[in-house]
Amino acid sequence: MDITFENVNYIYQQGTPFAHKAIKDLSFHIPSGSFVAIIGHTGSGKSTLIQHLNGLVHPSAGTVTIGNYRLTNDEKPKNMKELRSKVGVVFQYPEHQLFEETVEKDIAFGPENFGVSKEEIAKRIQEIIPAVGLSGEMLKRSPFDLSGGQMRRVAIAGVLAIKPDVLVLDEPTAGLDPRGQKEIMNMFKELHKKEGLTTVLVTHSMEDAVQYADHVIILNKGTKYMEGRPEDVLTQQEALNKVQLDVPEAVQFLLNFEKRFGIKIPFQRQTTEEIARDVHRYLQGGGENE
Numbered sequence: 001m002d003i004t005f006e007n008v009n010y011i012y013q014q015g016t017p018f019a020h021k022a023i024k025d026l027s028f029h030i031p032s033g034s035f036v037a038i039i040g041h042t043g044s045g046k047s048t049l050i051q052h053l054n055g056l057v058h059p060s061a062g063t064v065t066i067g068n069y070r071l072t073n074d075e076k077p078k079n080m081k082e083l084r085s086k087v088g089v090v091f092q093y094p095e096h097q098l099f100e101e102t103v104e105k106d107i108a109f110g111p112e113n114f115g116v117s118k119e120e121i122a123k124r125i126q127e128i129i130p131a132v133g134l135s136g137e138m139l140k141r142s143p144f145d146l147s148g149g150q151m152r153r154v155a156i157a158g159v160l161a162i163k164p165d166v167l168v169l170d171e172p173t174a175g176l177d178p179r180g181q182k183e184i185m186n187m188f189k190e191l192h193k194k195e196g197l198t199t200v201l202v203t204h205s206m207e208d209a210v211q212y213a214d215h216v217i218i219l220n221k222g223t224k225y226m227e228g229r230p231e232d233v234l235t236q237q238e239a240l241n242k243v244q245l246d247v248p249e250a251v252q253f254l255l256n257f258e259k260r261f262g263i264k265i266p267f268q269r270q271t272t273e274e275i276a277r278d279v280h281r282y283l284q285g286g287g288e289n290e
């Protein structure tokens, strides 16, 4: 589903002395099927933005359009429940929301709420369990007997079980070890492709943004600061530093390499291995065309 923000403003505690404008005149368009990273320093408005995507909040001014659903200050869509069944949100530390006796019941909770039949839920669970890297024997166990990483996968499975068109991920790897982070992000990448999802990733990690997203939006103080392809936006060190962000490590390496050897190797989202090959080639006197 396409997502469009048009001149969106959001004010917390509007009309009180504590009113705070968290989103200011924000406009952007996310085409259906994109994998977008939303990046910004603490307090830049990322969480507020994603709460608009499933109608948890609606704009104080401006318009949010998600597929055929429109949210404005004075019109909440009547079919809000339907919207929530199309936009799955994996909140930060989603495992904290697990509560059922068994893994199976926890995963089934969301689709049950949306009126999905028992047979269909069972079918979905069979598909989702391997996709999130869990095993069938875990279904009858208590989610609280599992490891932290497994609990997170159960919580993610619960969101996937509603079969969303849009998947919103709020810092989905927070608190996981590097291996767990990589596994979870690769899993989202696979699901994105396989299910034809529109994925919105909120992250502090420039590495994840550059590796997984095809488009990035940088927020600063509730407004859009930069937007574009990761290789165009995440290489602008000076502009990023101004809003307390840094370039990805690979870009930093190439900038240092240029300073040290006077050779500019363009950043095209190469992997570490590819960069090592590029550097080797350039140091041996080769160039782009060799």
Ligand SMILES: Nc1ncnc2c1ncn2[C@@H]1O[C@H](COP(=O)(O)OP(=O)(O)OP(=O)(O)O)[C@@H](O)[C@H]1O
Pocket (backbone or CB within 6 Å): 012, 013, 020, 021, 022, 040, 041, 042, 043, 044, 045, 046, 047, 048, 049
């Ligand atoms: N319930 C609230 N009442 C008043 N102000 C709020 C509320 N929630 C958030 N804010 C303020 O709105 C601004 C945007 O907050 P938001 O949580 O959207 O930022 P964020 O980019 O998600 O931050 P973080 O990276 O720390 O999660 C911040 O200045 C924050 O203090």
